[in-house]
Amino acid sequence: MHILDNLHQRGLIQDIVKEAALRALMSQQPIKVYCGVDPTGDSLHIGHLFPFLTLKRLQNAGHKPIVLVGGFTASCGDPSFKSAERQKLPLETLSQWSDKLTQQLTKLLSFEGENAAQLVNNKSWFDNMPVQFFLRDIGRHFSVNNMIKKASVVSRLNNDKQGMSFTEFSYSLLQGYDFAHLYNTENCQLQIGGSDQFGNIVSGIELAKRLHGADVFGFTQPLMTKADGQKFGKTETGTIWLDGNKTSPYSFYQFWLNTSDDDVEKLLKAYTFLPLSDIADVMAKHQHAPEQRLAQALLAKDVTCLIHGNAAFNSAKRISELLFKGEVSALSKEDFTQLSRADIKTVVVNQSQHSLSDVLLQGKLVKSKSQARQLISSNAIKVNGSTRQTPLLTKADALHGKYALISKGKKAFCLAKIN
Incomplete structure (x- = not known):
């Protein structure tokens, strides 16, 4: 050809x-x-x-x-x-x-x-x-x-x-x-x-x-746009950079992994070097079982490996899987360092004890302290993967002596740096 x-x-x-x-x-x-x-x-x-x-x-x-x-x-x-x-x-x-x-x-x-x-x-x-x-x-x-x-x-x-x-x-x-x-x-x-x-x-x-x-x-x-007409390459938090210090490999990987079903075939053709026949095969599998997101996983792997290398891809994939499973304690210090450069809001805690409601509010997980208290009391907030009902965040919550990951559901996070 x-x-x-x-x-x-x-x-x-x-x-x-x-x-x-x-x-x-x-x-x-x-x-x-x-x-x-x-x-x-x-x-x-x-x-x-x-x-x-x-x-x-x-x-x-x-x-x-x-x-x-x-x-x-x-x-x-x-x-x-x-x-x-x-x-x-x-x-x-x-x-x-x-x-x-x-x-x-x-x-x-x-x-x-x-x-x-x-x-x-x-x-x-x-x-x-x-x-x-x-x-x-x-x-x-x-x-x-x-x-x-x-x-x-x-x-x-x-x-x-x-x-x-x-x-x-x-x-x-x-x-x-x-x-x-x-x-x-x-x-x-x-x-x-x-x-x-x-x-x-x-x-x-x-x-x-x-x-x-x-x-x-x-x-x-052509100008690369999403199926909804929006300019491709922008997120709510800003531009997706190739520099790992500006957009962490984890955030880079997540960007591609969250590609919509309407856009994934176009992006596989434009951003990967997979043969067109291979792309057709994976899209056929994707159409049969879109919930498995096979096409998005392949796109995220190929582009992340191309820009950041296999090791960074493996790390980003592992972090994503551990967060989804709620196995936060298995994250390494290097993983937390990468998360601190990601699109996850980081809240610095300088006290031995700190209001969890304040952290949720500063971390943009809630709109008010009353909402924070309601979520805490209804077991909807987790700290390091475990449900938290007590209203305080303490030094004992710090993994690797520094980090605590607060989550609301499976996709909303903020990171507390406990000094």
Whole structure:
């Protein structure tokens, strides 16, 4: 099967430029393909992961990936469908974030072998670029008349409260030059990105043609959304990050495990490397017995192992099973440390005795102390897996000398750190 057919069947291509010619070229020889990301934070999140997994699929098919970290473009800010200009950040911060993203990206792709991945940073060609060259040799190829008609620009120009700066307006030229530069220096012939990047990708294709007579290609991927229309990758507590210190492996695992039945097949196709036939088999089993959540378990395992490794997956799975069974005393000190970084509210207790009602209220398990007292008296609250009717939390409740896990039902928890 042609790699483009596989990507189409997985739902990973939205818009593609000159598909027939690209298909023929990829059938003849391996090509270089790039995907870029600006270091706008100190970690990638699972939305970033989507196109870079596609880059890995292309590498697995024999093509050569180039990862571009936008150390320069991050200082300008991509206005594509953004409601406001990106906050200006210190260059030192951008450099640090570039290094952190680089570390994460190098774990996703192979940097060895005949089609080893390459890593580049556009600071290396923009930092010393003369303004005269940018205006004369790049800017002359872009029509302002056409640029202001782009949907991403129009939405900002029509916003009386938040217009668009010249810095942002120039972003399309910068990203366009990235592609032209990578074609000229690396013979890179394909760029991929999210659906919001289509205009910038087309700009790069046109600039490469005008500067170097190049015939290059691009495709975008659809915006990943849930079946209910909500943006994928967000929870009530925030973004799902790849950095285990920002989103613990346990929380990461739980996110995928809690995928809805309506979304799980789409996510198996987009976020795992399982053959389509294997996905069809597990979905058939899932349809027969959805209560077993076999598809969700497979999704959570594959993605957690990919990002955090087998050991972290095994730990997250074990913590989940122990919490479900109520066997809290079996959790290790390291397990509690991971839970303290999870989406479980942590309450610090600095007294030898503390009101359990206060902990429940601070831990967001109840809305009032009267509700807390009612739940305690009706045996609905457990401390470390055991029903608790006494109204106090004491040092004797601390497992490993520090932690107590309070639960309401099987899925609502808060963690008390007893000092």
